[in-house]
Amino acid sequence: xxxxxxxxxxxxxxxxxxxxxxxxxxxxxxxxxxxxxxxxxxxxxxxxxxxxxxxxxxxxxxxxxxxxxxxxxxxxxxxxxxxxxxxxxxxxxxxxxxxxxxxxxx
Amino acid sequence: xxxxxxxxxxxxxxxxxxxxxxxxxxxxxxxxxxxxxxxxxxxxxxxxxxxxxxxxxxxxxxxxxxxxxxxxxxxxxxxxxxxxxxxxxxxxxxxxxxxxxxxxxx
DNA sequence: CCGTTAGTTCGACTATAGTCGAACTAACGG
DNA sequence: CCGTTAGTTCGACTATAGTCGAACTAACGG
Numbered sequence: 001x002x003x004x005x006x007x008x009x010x011x012x013x014x015x016x017x018x019x020x021x022x023x024x025x026x027x028x029x030x031x032x033x034x035x036x037x038x039x040x041x042x043x044x045x046x047x048x049x050x051x052x053x054x055x056x057x058x059x060x061x062x063x064x065x066x067x068x069x070x071x072x073x074x075x076x077x078x079x080x081x082x083x084x085x086x087x088x089x090x091x092x093x094x095x096x097x098x099x100x101x102x103x104x105x106x
Numbered sequence: 107x108x109x110x111x112x113x114x115x116x117x118x119x120x121x122x123x124x125x126x127x128x129x130x131x132x133x134x135x136x137x138x139x140x141x142x143x144x145x146x147x148x149x150x151x152x153x154x155x156x157x158x159x160x161x162x163x164x165x166x167x168x169x170x171x172x173x174x175x176x177x178x179x180x181x182x183x184x185x186x187x188x189x190x191x192x193x194x195x196x197x198x199x200x201x202x203x204x205x206x207x208x209x210x211x212x
Numbered sequence: 213c214c215g216t217t218a219g220t221t222c223g224a225c226t227a228t229a230g231t232c233g234a235a236c237t238a239a240c241g242g
Numbered sequence: 243c244c245g246t247t248a249g250t251t252c253g254a255c256t257a258t259a260g261t262c263g264a265a266c267t268a269a270c271g272g
Contacts, residue, residue: 015129016128027121090200091203094200102120108238146249147248163249
């Protein structure tokens with residue numbers, strides 16, 4: 001299985017990033033990756049079938065949020081934090097902060 | 107024509123906000139409103155038919171980004187900056203900054 | 213080699229968003 | 243009142259995203 005294509009930092013598009021993060025499942029994945037860095041897909045499935053999860057990871061990769069590295073049998077996913085920071089400083093942090101806000105009890 | 111419903115700050119949802127902003131036309135509207143505060147829909151149409159524009163404004167209103175006030179014949183739109191700030195501090199600013207980044211020449 | 217694990221690809225389906233023309237509506241202006 | 247302006251609502255259409263099962267693939271483990 002080949003490695004994946006990942007867009008360059010300079011090719012990341014704001015609209016794609018926002019779109020990718022507007023799905024609750026994908027935002028949840030990004031949040032988990034932010035806490036626990038390289039992680040295979042399996043623990044992030046959350047009950048969904050593999051084909052759905054695979055689709056969401058593809059969206060995250062195309063947007064530039066996630067890098068997937070093939071390591072033996074598993075695919076290790078990590079957030080492209082530095083590259084996102086260089087392209088859109090402060091953006092990811094603000095969105096992650098907003099997501100935590102939302103979790104807080106009223 | 108009645109006034110519109112606008113969600114309370116506490117009811118704004120991150121996923122709806124990100125979704126609303128992931129459309130280039132809507133993001134452009136928000137950016138223009140950020141610069142020039144209360145504005146009717148007309149100057150923001152950008153060549154689209156009214157029905158399309160109306161649809162996008164409805165999405166922006168439902169997400170909580172824009173407030174529309176009926177003033178005589180025109181509908182004045184403004185960004186709900188303070189309310190967004192109270193709900194998700196720094197979020198709108200980060201997204202607007204990212205949008206300007208993207209405009210910059212390579 | 214063969215089974216297993218981890219994830220992708222394919223295809224069919226459903227649902228939802230965006231697009232636009234046409235008809236409508238609300239308030240102003242004279 | 244009547245025309246105009248500004249925008250909404252409706253309905254039909256198209257396109258795209260998400261969902262999932264089934265078949266596939268790549269690499270490890272023994």
